[in-house]
Amino acid sequence: MGHKSLPHTLDLKMFTKKGEYYCGRIPLSTMKRLSNFLANDNGFVQVSLFCGYDLTEFAFVKIEIETQVQFICQRCLQLFTMPIKSKSYLSPTRHDNEAKDLPDSYEPVMIQDNCIGVKDMVEDELILNIPSIPKHKQLDCKVLLEDENEKTADMHRKRPFAQLKKHFKGNDV
């Protein structure tokens, strides 16, 4: 299926009955709100959009994003990379009242002068997908590994005494 390159804005005129595909990538460094949450703004987000009308004549945008972002782990303070991949269905909305009337399957996306800002929409999606407290997966995190090592060390420290005890008991009998 053919697609067009990613536009800066989606005009409602670009929504057709048949629907239209747009693909492209946006540098993370252009997203200042997102950058606040990240360890750095290296890299790109891959975006594909499909805009059209559903069977009930509802205008919608299907937005798919895929990227990798870097955080500082809040447990061990080391840098780590997290993949983000998401798919959402949005519906262009002029004000909050309209947003309340949306079917459950759609999230609102605000339009101004009949246009949706593509970068803002993508940035919002990314922010929704990042964890409030970024942390490694437990197995990858240095802090937990060190805890584990300490536990094993404790066990080794205790074991000789236990064996010593056994030894003395044996002698007592």
Ligand SMILES: [Zn+2]
């Ligand atoms: Zn960690």
